[in-house]
Amino acid sequence: MLKASAVCKSFGAVEVLRAISLEVAAGEVACLIGPSGSGKSTFLRCINHLEKIDGGQMWVDGDRVGYRLVGNKLHELKEREIALRRASIGMVFQQFNLFPHRTALENVTEGPIIVKGVRRQQAVEEGRALLERVGLGNKMHNYPSQLSGGQQQRVAIARALAMKPELMLFDEPTSALDPELVGEVLDVMKDLAESGMTMVVVTHEMGFAREVADTVHFLSEGVLVESGAPSKVLSDPDHARTQSFLAKVL
Amino acid sequence: MLKASAVCKSFGAVEVLRAISLEVAAGEVACLIGPSGSGKSTFLRCINHLEKIDGGQMWVDGDRVGYRLVGNKLHELKEREIALRRASIGMVFQQFNLFPHRTALENVTEGPIIVKGVRRQQAVEEGRALLERVGLGNKMHNYPSQLSGGQQQRVAIARALAMKPELMLFDEPTSALDPELVGEVLDVMKDLAESGMTMVVVTHEMGFAREVADTVHFLSEGVLVESGAPSKVLSDPDHARTQSFLAKVL
Amino acid sequence: GCGGGSSAAQSGNAGTAAPLHSLLPAAIQSSGTLNIASNVEYPPFETFDADGKTVIGIDREIADALEKKLGISIKFNNISFDAIIPGLASARYDMAMSAMSDTLERQKEVDFVDYFKAGAGILRTVENPKKVATLADTCGLKVGIVKGTTETEDADAQTKACEAEGKPAVDVTIFPGQNQTILALTTGRVDVVLLDSTSGSSVAKDSGGKLEMLSPYMSGPFGIVFPKGSTELQKAVQKGMQEIAADNTYGEILKKYGQEQGAVTEFPINGGTK
Amino acid sequence: MSAVLTMEEAEPAQVVPSRHTGRWITATVVLVLVALLLYAMATNERFQWDVVGKYLFADPILMGVLNTLILTVLAMIIGIVLGIVVAVGRLSDNFIVSKAAWFYAWFFRGTPLLVQLLFWFFLSALVPRIALGVPLGPELFSFDTNSLITPFMAAMLGLGLNEAAYMSEIVRSGISSVTPGQTEAAKSIGMTRLQTMRRVVLPQAMRIIIPPTGNETIGMLKQTSLVLVIGYSELLTSASLIYSRTYQTIPLLIVAALWYLFITAVLSVAQYFLERRYGRGFSPLSAIRVDKNKQDKNTVDTDKLDKDTSGPAVPANGPASGITTSAPSANTEIPS
Amino acid sequence: MSAVLTMEEAEPAQVVPSRHTGRWITATVVLVLVALLLYAMATNERFQWDVVGKYLFADPILMGVLNTLILTVLAMIIGIVLGIVVAVGRLSDNFIVSKAAWFYAWFFRGTPLLVQLLFWFFLSALVPRIALGVPLGPELFSFDTNSLITPFMAAMLGLGLNEAAYMSEIVRSGISSVTPGQTEAAKSIGMTRLQTMRRVVLPQAMRIIIPPTGNETIGMLKQTSLVLVIGYSELLTSASLIYSRTYQTIPLLIVAALWYLFITAVLSVAQYFLERRYGRGFSPLSAIRVDKNKQDKNTVDTDKLDKDTSGPAVPANGPASGITTSAPSANTEIPS
Numbered sequence A, B: 001m002l003k004a005s006a007v008c009k010s011f012g013a014v015e016v017l018r019a020i021s022l023e024v025a026a027g028e029v030a031c032l033i034g035p036s037g038s039g040k041s042t043f044l045r046c047i048n049h050l051e052k053i054d055g056g057q058m059w060v061d062g063d064r065v066g067y068r069l070v071g072n073k074l075h076e077l078k079e080r081e082i083a084l085r086r087a088s089i090g091m092v093f094q095q096f097n098l099f100p101h102r103t104a105l106e107n108v109t110e111g112p113i114i115v116k117g118v119r120r121q122q123a124v125e126e127g128r129a130l131l132e133r134v135g136l137g138n139k140m141h142n143y144p145s146q147l148s149g150g151q152q153q154r155v156a157i158a159r160a161l162a163m164k165p166e167l168m169l170f171d172e173p174t175s176a177l178d179p180e181l182v183g184e185v186l187d188v189m190k191d192l193a194e195s196g197m198t199m200v201v202v203t204h205e206m207g208f209a210r211e212v213a214d215t216v217h218f219l220s221e222g223v224l225v226e227s228g229a230p231s232k233v234l235s236d237p238d239h240a241r242t243q244s245f246l247a248k249v250l
Numbered sequence C: 001g002c003g004g005g006s007s008a009a010q011s012g013n014a015g016t017a018a019p020l021h022s023l024l025p026a027a028i029q030s031s032g033t034l035n036i037a038s039n040v041e042y043p044p045f046e047t048f049d050a051d052g053k054t055v056i057g058i059d060r061e062i063a064d065a066l067e068k069k070l071g072i073s074i075k076f077n078n079i080s081f082d083a084i085i086p087g088l089a090s091a092r093y094d095m096a097m098s099a100m101s102d103t104l105e106r107q108k109e110v111d112f113v114d115y116f117k118a119g120a121g122i123l124r125t126v127e128n129p130k131k132v133a134t135l136a137d138t139c140g141l142k143v144g145i146v147k148g149t150t151e152t153e154d155a156d157a158q159t160k161a162c163e164a165e166g167k168p169a170v171d172v173t174i175f176p177g178q179n180q181t182i183l184a185l186t187t188g189r190v191d192v193v194l195l196d197s198t199s200g201s202s203v204a205k206d207s208g209g210k211l212e213m214l215s216p217y218m219s220g221p222f223g224i225v226f227p228k229g230s231t232e233l234q235k236a237v238q239k240g241m242q243e244i245a246a247d248n249t250y251g252e253i254l255k256k257y258g259q260e261q262g263a264v265t266e267f268p269i270n271g272g273t274k
Numbered sequence D, E: 001m002s003a004v005l006t007m008e009e010a011e012p013a014q015v016v017p018s019r020h021t022g023r024w025i026t027a028t029v030v031l032v033l034v035a036l037l038l039y040a041m042a043t044n045e046r047f048q049w050d051v052v053g054k055y056l057f058a059d060p061i062l063m064g065v066l067n068t069l070i071l072t073v074l075a076m077i078i079g080i081v082l083g084i085v086v087a088v089g090r091l092s093d094n095f096i097v098s099k100a101a102w103f104y105a106w107f108f109r110g111t112p113l114l115v116q117l118l119f120w121f122f123l124s125a126l127v128p129r130i131a132l133g134v135p136l137g138p139e140l141f142s143f144d145t146n147s148l149i150t151p152f153m154a155a156m157l158g159l160g161l162n163e164a165a166y167m168s169e170i171v172r173s174g175i176s177s178v179t180p181g182q183t184e185a186a187k188s189i190g191m192t193r194l195q196t197m198r199r200v201v202l203p204q205a206m207r208i209i210i211p212p213t214g215n216e217t218i219g220m221l222k223q224t225s226l227v228l229v230i231g232y233s234e235l236l237t238s239a240s241l242i243y244s245r246t247y248q249t250i251p252l253l254i255v256a257a258l259w260y261l262f263i264t265a266v267l268s269v270a271q272y273f274l275e276r277r278y279g280r281g282f283s284p285l286s287a288i289r290v291d292k293n294k295q296d297k298n299t300v301d302t303d304k305l306d307k308d309t310s311g312p313a314v315p316a317n318g319p320a321s322g323i324t325t326s327a328p329s330a331n332t333e334i335p336s
């Protein structure tokens, strides 16, 4: 489903991603863990081409991200084609990025109605169901500025899910959630995984990674240090860097 | 140090805080835990008068927040006096609220220089030291938009600490931090506690609460359900609501 | 006669039988209308009547008389002064009637058929605190002038004269319109105003005895303005003027507005000599 | 609970809002000054209020008002639409498009409106005929420029194209006030650039765009008086045509000013409602005010949402049973 | 690593940017049109380029340019300073202050500038003497209005007070673009309202305020020509005084337009730098561009920060040893 090959990315002189290569199979849940500033968010953003990569290649569902190969030349995709691909990649941002001028429900229905052309009636019904699923049945008509941090995060999750994407990118989806809700989001994600959705999840909660992940990737300073099953990486890591990182978990 | 008596707060028809009464002694670390939307952030914001309370009373360091009692009338404080009190109450926001037009270092030195009138030279030195302490020695001159989530959160913590407040309010200070950094922030906070600073910490990480707190307060739907030592509240809570909440911790 | 309300529709019936019709350029003959540019804010030559639509004044009545001679209708278009010359150049308008002075410098850009003799004079308040009687008294005084008039040059010449005598220069202030200039005089912002004698005397008459116009210190011709090269039209209009002067219509019109002292007997092309 | 209630809490206390003596003095001084000014104006006989009254609703003035309104509305429509296009062009990745947009803004802002109006009106001096044809081939249509560009057309072209240059800067500033995170969020759900602009960026930018656009509209009201240069008359011209005949300059300028003040007041009210409309979701407080009115009408109501005009509905949670809560009272009253 | 490298990755590939045919066609059409226009203007003899050349640097024109610049600069300074005061007043909690600010904006925007200028200039018609005294007591000072309010004073009062009304709306829109979280953060570190405004809100609002303020400044350049009404002459008037004598209207309007275009270009450049200055920290990309230049000069350098003008310094982390990294190349080149 997702394949990265020697992906590099710099901001000015700062190399943020250094030759990251990894692969996520369809239906797999991959967790990215690593210290703050190691490039996890940047990698997610490269997947749906919100950042252009400086080197290497990236495929989603067999297609190159942002480019098409004709002969041996990479043609940049037209804006419209990129939008089409992005519609099938859901993303939950670390800072949520909710639309402040739309209520919770409108945030969730915007994508289906505008991008996918779903009938409003139907989109609203589905949006309602999603918001209820994340426990916001009574906040549907609140604007984001009237929601608590955790409530905003749940709207962001619902907004991404409403597009029924094939690949979901979660950037710390539980950072603002209380333990109860983390459990619920975990349930939602397990459901999704069973229904065959591929997921890439950045998280700082090792317990969460252990529960949800098929594979865990450990990043440090832009380098993919170690990948493997959670049982292996989280409990018995090979690299010293991973060991020292995990040693601090409370 | 902090005393709340029957504090009430509503947004329109939504009662967010319902007669919250609690007390935090000087040098104590109090953790607020509770489900998303239970009013934890709102309570913190009431403490330094960012939200006016609708009912009840609140004292910080023996003084009423936002009011002065003369005879038996409460006089609203002048803006300048409120600012003076706020200068001794540090706050780390859930959404960080860094100043986007200032670099990390400038964010940290702004308060000391402008509000406390510290000499620039000295403020910069202290700011540097603080940023290095939270692991951002090499990001001092980055603007917030050039920082990762966890880096921003650490700048926010450093900014609040730079004012050397007597009371610190932390709103989920570790939500964007990796386990390593959580450990480091914990160390910082333990240092602070030892140096006699009073702290009120909203957190979703029970491990963190257990480590850092002297008292834990559990809020649910705007009501203070249960307070007590972490060993008691987190391990053997009295109320059913607390029990069910904690049962979900991964 | 009184052609105050006359318009294209009304006078169109003058018809092709009119005596001078054949002198006009073919294009105007066939369209039947002569488009005139005018800045209709200059009594007694042109203003709008109380309805805000009908043009009245000396120019309009001369135009009425010309209509009959030329067998076409003459349409006044009110535009600001800035647009009159570009308007002629772009052929939006065939000619302009706006009490414009004929000078040598202007003759380089346009042609004139002179039709009136006007003097420039001093308008002062009756109190006359600065005791001004002639142009020579204006050294060092504040003098108001309407933008675009030839009085600017008179003031400049007087400044030279003053300086030659070792007196302070004339302090000229130029205003965009006659109104602001008069207002400046009545509020003491300027000491006197240099104005052409025709409108000056009409202002003095309407002032309720507060202002008075001195007799002109010099005079020069006003002309109807044509774009360069429109000789055929100029000739036709010149002939028309000569005929209305001959049948005394011209004299009657000027008399009606109390301006008979400005009447001319000949209507030369580019007769201005300054 | 850890809190031990002390005596202090039982005290009855009444809230006294803080006094801002300085501000009140300023406010009073301002009020007095305004009152004095109004009084001086109303009683000063030089204002000739009888003349003002006579002309306030005179036909030429009313016609002038109408012309002013027509010109303003049409010019602003052209200006806003074209201004958005130029602003988006300015922010385009395409170097040439962005430079062309810059050039447009520079050229039209840099040239006096008077010159632009004259240019359009006297285009025929440069281009006597406008012809549409196959290059080097036969001419399909051809018009006499003077008959194609009527004074009204010239006024519209001059005012509208000029305004677009100014509006483009305002729109650009509005767009740049929307955080990049918003564009990214829109892209991430698969919106195209156009959809992002229309659904996400512009609606948020509107809040910022409206006040300066109000400026432009009010400015345009007055700017229309420049169309006199091409023989088109509006409110101020109508007034000046009258006073050039009657020399009642001051009262007629007051007539014009009163009309402008009236139209400006109407526009300000419209602006207030537009700002409230586009401010929704931005100021939590103002949204709550809307709340209170809508509360009972607006529980979970699909239809309202569908019409895209609903305010937020915040159904009250029932209080958790078994725990006493004090009823919160309004505003700053603090019950003991 | 979980990734199995396939053949595909070894392919050499060159990046071809996507073609935006439509945009290029538009761009070309625009270019051709501009070129045609310039050519038509340069060769059209009606423009009388010789006359343009003769007057472009003539003394009266240069004086006019100077007057225009002086009036514009002073009026904008008054307008911006007073505009900020009015905007802050408008957002005040004090009902009277906020309404007074609203009244100010309404009154001065609603009255034609022409009328305001006339009012100040002819104040003596209404108030022949300005006296300062104890109410009902003795007069302390008294001035002849005409000598107190010189034409220059009247021009400054008229233009400046009028501009302040417009600027107040622009500043208000800029202030409202700053998120409430910023004010809260400033308050939380103990800043007073004034400090919050000066250090946190206005610097961020500037980014939004600058483009419409550029509009106002450029508009003011032209608006100054209205001061002719009180007998003060500037660029456009100087030109029109010449053409009203010589009837060379078109070339002299071109002279004025060329000067306006030149001044506008200079202002646009100034605006560009101001926008970059106040945009710092907002667009990560533009900040990086600054980066590249400053990089070597600007490691951890206290002095620079102290001067409050330093760009961001992003010291490169050394690559982690033992792990190969491909050197990232610029922009869209993707090495195989």
Ligand SMILES: Nc1ncnc2c1ncn2[C@@H]1O[C@H](COP(=O)(O)OP(=O)(O)OP(=O)(O)O)[C@@H](O)[C@H]1O
Binding pocket: A011, A012, A014, A016, A035, A036, A037, A038, A039, A040, A041, A042, A043, A094, B139, B142, B145, B146, B147, B148, B149, B150, B151, B176, B178, E284, E285, E288, E314
């Ligand atoms: N625009 C930028 N300019 C310069 N440096 C940047 C920019 N954006 C991000 N960075 C740097 O890139 C690095 C990686 O950032 P990223 O957001 O990917 O980290 P992360 O792994 O998601 O961290 P966190 O867990 O704290 O969210 C950080 O060190 C950050 O400072």
Ligand SMILES: Nc1ncnc2c1ncn2[C@@H]1O[C@H](COP(=O)(O)OP(=O)(O)OP(=O)(O)O)[C@@H](O)[C@H]1O
Binding pocket: A139, A142, A145, A146, A147, A148, A149, A150, A151, A176, A178, B011, B012, B014, B016, B035, B036, B037, B038, B039, B040, B041, B042, B043, B094, D284, D285, D288, D314
């Ligand atoms: N301006 C507002 N208008 C209406 N409701 C609001 C407003 N602000 C907050 N609320 C509501 O108040 C409740 C408490 O919010 P608060 O931010 O205090 O929660 P919290 O306990 O901090 O939650 P979290 O853990 O998710 O951050 C939430 O249900 C929220 O929806």
Ligand SMILES: [Mg+2]
Binding pocket: A040, A041, A042, A094, A171, B148, B149, B150
């Ligand atoms: Mg991140």
Ligand SMILES: [Mg+2]
Binding pocket: A148, A149, A150, B040, B041, B042, B094, B171
């Ligand atoms: Mg919260």
